[in-house]
Amino acid sequence: MNTNVISLVSIGAHPTSGRPRRAEQDARAVELGLQMAGDKLQVLHAGNINEPTLRSYLGMGLPQLHVLEQPAGSDALPVLSEYLRDAGAQVVLAGSQAETGEGSGMLPYLLAEQLGWPLIVGLAQVESIDGGVAHVLQALPRGQRRRLKVRLPFLATVDNAAPKPRQSAYGPAQRGELAAHEVEIEQDELFTGAVLQPAKPRPKRLKVIKAKSGADRMKAATAKASGGGGQVLKGLSPEAGAEAILKLLIEEGVVR
Amino acid sequence: MSDIIRRDPRAEWIARNRLHPLHAAMQPVQHSWMGPNGVIRKNVHGVGFIGPNGIKRIDRSGAQQGGAAKRTAAVEVQLPLHQVAAPAFYINVVPDMVGGRLSSHDRDLLGLARQLAGSDGAVLAVVFGEHKENAFATAGVDRLLVLDGHEFDGYSPEQRVQGLRAVDNQFNPRHWLLPDSRSGGGELGRRFAASLKERPATRVWQIKGDECIGRAGAGQEDLARPLPRLILAAVECADPVSETRHEVLPVELSTALARSLPRIEDLGAVAVDPAAIPMAEAEFIFSGGNGVKDWALFHQTAAALGATEGASRVAVDDGFMARDRQVGASGTWVTARVYVAVGISGAIQHLQGIGACDKVVAINLDPGCDMIKRADLSVIGESAAILQALIVAVEAYRNGAKRDAA
Numbered sequence: 001m002n003t004n005v006i007s008l009v010s011i012g013a014h015p016t017s018g019r020p021r022r023a024e025q026d027a028r029a030v031e032l033g034l035q036m037a038g039d040k041l042q043v044l045h046a047g048n049i050n051e052p053t054l055r056s057y058l059g060m061g062l063p064q065l066h067v068l069e070q071p072a073g074s075d076a077l078p079v080l081s082e083y084l085r086d087a088g089a090q091v092v093l094a095g096s097q098a099e100t101g102e103g104s105g106m107l108p109y110l111l112a113e114q115l116g117w118p119l120i121v122g123l124a125q126v127e128s129i130d131g132g133v134a135h136v137l138q139a140l141p142r143g144q145r146r147r148l149k150v151r152l153p154f155l156a157t158v159d160n161a162a163p164k165p166r167q168s169a170y171g172p173a174q175r176g177e178l179a180a181h182e183v184e185i186e187q188d189e190l191f192t193g194a195v196l197q198p199a200k201p202r203p204k205r206l207k208v209i210k211a212k213s214g215a216d217r218m219k220a221a222t223a224k225a226s227g228g229g230g231q232v233l234k235g236l237s238p239e240a241g242a243e244a245i246l247k248l249l250i251e252e253g254v255v256r
Numbered sequence: 257m258s259d260i261i262r263r264d265p266r267a268e269w270i271a272r273n274r275l276h277p278l279h280a281a282m283q284p285v286q287h288s289w290m291g292p293n294g295v296i297r298k299n300v301h302g303v304g305f306i307g308p309n310g311i312k313r314i315d316r317s318g319a320q321q322g323g324a325a326k327r328t329a330a331v332e333v334q335l336p337l338h339q340v341a342a343p344a345f346y347i348n349v350v351p352d353m354v355g356g357r358l359s360s361h362d363r364d365l366l367g368l369a370r371q372l373a374g375s376d377g378a379v380l381a382v383v384f385g386e387h388k389e390n391a392f393a394t395a396g397v398d399r400l401l402v403l404d405g406h407e408f409d410g411y412s413p414e415q416r417v418q419g420l421r422a423v424d425n426q427f428n429p430r431h432w433l434l435p436d437s438r439s440g441g442g443e444l445g446r447r448f449a450a451s452l453k454e455r456p457a458t459r460v461w462q463i464k465g466d467e468c469i470g471r472a473g474a475g476q477e478d479l480a481r482p483l484p485r486l487i488l489a490a491v492e493c494a495d496p497v498s499e500t501r502h503e504v505l506p507v508e509l510s511t512a513l514a515r516s517l518p519r520i521e522d523l524g525a526v527a528v529d530p531a532a533i534p535m536a537e538a539e540f541i542f543s544g545g546n547g548v549k550d551w552a553l554f555h556q557t558a559a560a561l562g563a564t565e566g567a568s569r570v571a572v573d574d575g576f577m578a579r580d581r582q583v584g585a586s587g588t589w590v591t592a593r594v595y596v597a598v599g600i601s602g603a604i605q606h607l608q609g610i611g612a613c614d615k616v617v618a619i620n621l622d623p624g625c626d627m628i629k630r631a632d633l634s635v636i637g638e639s640a641a642i643l644q645a646l647i648v649a650v651e652a653y654r655n656g657a658k659r660d661a662a
Contacts, residue, residue, distance in 0.1 A: 013474055099474035104458040105442075109450035118414075118519040121443045137526060138411075141438045143533035146411060147523040194481035196472060202461055205492050215309060230616075234623060234636045241635035242645035245596070245617055246653060248633050252355060252615055254540040254594045255561055255650065256525065 003129050003152075005037040006089040008080065008107075009045050009065075011053050012099035022056040025095030027165035029158045030060055033093050034166075036126055042066060044083065046076040049180050058176030059168030065176060068183045075188040077107060081114040083181070089153060091134070096122070096157040102194075105157075112155045120148060123156040125163075263305065338500040340398050343378035346429040349397075350420065351381060352441045355593055355614070356388035358395055361435045361491045366396040368463065368494035369433050373398075377430065380507065382423055384408045384416055392504045396497030399507045407515055411522040415515070417447050422513055424452070429485075436460070436488035445488045456486035461493050530564040535581065538564035541592040541613075543583055545606075546570040547599020547621060550640050554598065557643045560650050566590065568600045584609035599639045602627030619643075 007030045012023030033041040043057055046068040058065055068079045084092060097105035112119035124139040127147070134154065138146045139161030211217040233241055249255040271282040291297040304314035347369045351362035358366075369379045378398035385408045392400055401423060407415045424432070434445035436459050449456040460470040463483060471490065472479040535541065542558040543566035544551070558565045567577035569584055583590055585605035595613040600606060602618075602625055610616065610630075618631035619639050628634040635642060 013476060015474055015476070018476055101473060102458075102479060103471075103473040104446075104456065106446055106449065106456070106458070109446045113450040113453075119447070120520065121413075122438075135523070142537045142539045143528060144539070145526040145528055147526050148411070149521040149523055151519060194479050196477050196479055199471060199476055199478045200469075202492070205495075210498070230628070230630070230632045230634060232623065232628060232634045232636065236635065236637065238637055238641035238645040239649070241619075241637055241642050242649045244633065245619070245635060245642075245646060246649045248615065248617060249540075249561070249594065249596075250653070252594050254563070255653070 002040065003037055003090050004040070004042075004088055005033045005091045005093065006042045006044055006084065006087060007033040008092065008094040009043055009054075009057050010095070010098050010100070011047065011051055020051065020053040022053060022165075022168065023095055023099050024165075025097070025158060025160070025162075027057070027060070028160070028162040029093040029095055030057055030062070031165040032123070032126070032158055032162050033091075034061065035163065036091065039063070042087070042089070044068070044080070046070050046079055046183075048072065049178055054178060055173040055176065056168040058178075059170060059173030060166055061169075061172055062176055064179055066179050066181060068181050070183065070185055073188060075186045077110050077114070078186055079183040080107075081111055082183075084111065084115060090129075091126075091153065092117075092155045093123070094155070094157050096159045101196075108155055108157045115153075115155070118150050118154045120150060120154060120156040122159050122161060124158075124161040335394065335499060335501040338398070338502050340373075340376070340378040340503075343398070344376035345373075345378075346380045346399070346427045347373045347377055347431050347433065348380045348382060348423065348427065348429040349433045350441065350444065351383065352435050352437055352439050353383060353387055353389070354439050356386065357614075358389050358391065359435075359437075359439075360496075361437055361441075363395050363496035364491060364493050365433050365435050365489055367496040368489055369431075370396040370497050371494055372431055372433075372463070379502070380423075380427060380429065382420065384419070393501050394497065396500070396502050397504050398502050400504050401507050401509070403509070403513075405513070407513070410524070411520070412518060413444060413447055414518055414520065416444055417451050418514055418516055420444075420448050421451060422509055422511060426510055431483075432486045434486075434488050436490055442488060445486065449486050452486070454486050455484060456488050457481060457484050458488045460487050460489045463487075463493070527562070530558075530562055533564055535564060535566060535583070535588045535590055538590065538592055540564065540594045540596075541566045541583070541590055542596045542598070543567060543600060544571055544577070544598045545600030546574075547601075547639055548576070550643075551576050553640060553643050557647055560647045561596075563596070564592075566595075568597075568606050569603070597627050597631070598643065600627050601625040602630060 009026040009030060010023050012021050014021050030043060041062065043062055043065045045054060045065060047070055049067045049069055054065060068083060070076065070079065094108045097103045108119060120136055120138060122139040123136055124145060125137040127135040127137060132152045134150050134152060136148050136150065138148050139159060140146055209217055209220045211220055233244055246255065267282055270276045270278050273279060288296055288298045304312050306312055349365055349369045351365065352359055366379060373379050379396055380399040380401060381392065381397040382401050382403065384403050403419045435441035445456060457468050457470050460468045462469040466483050467480060468483045468487065469478050469480045540563045542561060542563035544554045545568035548554050548571065565581055566583040567581045569582055571577050572579055572582045582588065583606060585608045587609060589609050591612045593614045595610050596617045598619045601622065607626065607630055616631045618627045618634040619642050620627060620634065620636060621638065623636045
């Protein structure tokens with residue numbers, strides 16, 4: 001496949017120590033891009049070029065990483081959409097949300113809206129790209145997959161269903177080149193009204209028993225789980241029983 | 257409805273009052289009489305009366321004379337109806353409706369919407385396509401808008417955003433609330449926000465007055481900000497509505513929906529190897545226990561249904577299934593939407609493990625076991641025969657569907 005693929009990457013944060021690292025989902029986007037385009041994959045970052053963690057993406061075997069130079073707290077959306085419009089990309093891959101900052105996961109949606117491209121959410125695998133049409137698998141909750149057909153160019157977000165990223169090697173990471181691009185800087189207006197604060201543990205929901213009498217409370221505390229009023233089919237032939245079960249399974253949509 | 261037995265003081269008073277017209281009717285049943293052979297027979301059960309909570313009381317002082325007939329009190333309380341005749345504003349909610357029903361996340365969201373609506377506003381739920389829910393009233397839905405049509409079938413995010421925009425134009429709600437979930441709400445909400453060019457608050461877990469707090473980044477930080485119009489709320493963002501009943505008045509869109517050519521085409525679900533799905537998140541589990549004698553047939557049925565296999569502890573201990581397939585307190589706590597238990601009697605540890613399951617189907621020989629009490633549908637009978645019939649029925653169903661398609 002010689003498709004023009006661009007992966008967008010950001011700086012992540014380790015979930016325990018909070019130290020900068022390559023972002024988990026962005027690394028998956030790079031991995032998927034490498035599987036699709038090989039050496040021709042372009043990787044793009046908007047932010048500080050002097051961040052040492054950026055080199056861990058280069059360590060995945062990339063010769064070059066493009067950086068749109070921006071100070072922290074500026075809006076990445078206009079510069080990215082301008083770059084992508086001119087880059088002639090057919091597929092743009094991104095993680096589904098950032099690990100630092102707001103992390104609202106809105107960037108791919110806004111990019112798709114500005115560029116007027118379709119957006120695939122939760123891309124798991126690209127099956128084929130033929131004549132400007134791609135067949136892709138979308139990851140759904142509970143391990144399910146859905147096949148989608150989409151016209152190029154398109155944007156896609158990847159989540160944890162995408163292939164695991166390869167390890168980052170030190171040598172290639174040091175040899176790789178960080179290509180800087182000068183861009184106009186636009187301030188993000190989010191932080192005028194909003195405050196970032198250390199996460200508070202969420203209060204655990206209490207199990208409130210609304211019982212009027214002591215007997216009810218005792219029952220609620222000791223009763224076994226029961227559906228109450230389930231349908232019991234007794235003395236039926238096995239065929240009739242199986243029909244009833246199958247009917248429920250089809251109604252629930254688990255047997256297709 | 258529970259049978260709470262209560263004393264009836266009025267009936268007792270009538271029984272004591274010989275001048276009351278109903279005195280004769282309130283006399284306790286005779287409890288000793290002459291038998292056919294001249295022997296005095298006594299009904300020892302006719303003595304006394306049934307006190308509160310169903311405990312029998314015998315008053316030997318002679319003061320009590322009757323009123324023994326038990327009275328049951330209805331405890332099914334009708335919740336008070338909350339009516340919004342002319343809503344001052346709307347709070348729109350787009351529930352996920354996984355499997356056509358409100359999920360617990362949806363209920364939390366409706367609870368949050370109820371808080372925001374107060375007494376003047378109305379909660380408007382926007383539902384796409386067919387649904388099977390019949391508890392919108394107790395979940396706190398004042399108005400219900402069902403957007404029906406073929407264009408919303410399957411995966412149609414772009415068409416749904418069009419639908420939401422039409423709703424937005426007509427009702428101009430004060431807030432839009434969507435669940436920030438992976439089962440559709442998170443995606444739809446973000447697409448809608450991008451289309452409206454409004455900045456949503458995401459992963460919101462608390463709303464206090466005009467301020468909301470949501471998780472930011474990878475969960476290490478919280479973002480507190482003024483409450484925007486579009487809110488994507490996390491699970492347990494508020495308590496579900498529990499004290500009121502609501503009207504669920506149907507409303508309609510006044511304009512026809514613009515249809516756009518979908519740029520993403522849904523080619524349908526892909527068959528996934530059910531054994532590869534982790535049990536904790538499998539959607540459909542077919543589980544076997546001590547009552548299964550023919551394990552080859554069990555595996556065959558699971559394959560025919562396309563279900564993930566599970567087992568009770570006995571089946572695992574006896575070596576019929578692997579340890580990682582055990583469902584229950586010491587195994588995996590499953591969250592399946594549909595759980596089929598074959599030959600599992602339902603030990604409390606097992607029932608704890610399937611506590612989060614939506615629909616439980618039991619196949620069992622013993623009609624009195626605990627699993628039958630938990631199940632929504634139980635079939636009493638020999639499991640081998642029922643499984644055989646089930647395989648035949650599934651194959652017939654699939655062949656029929658193929659014939660229809662051809």
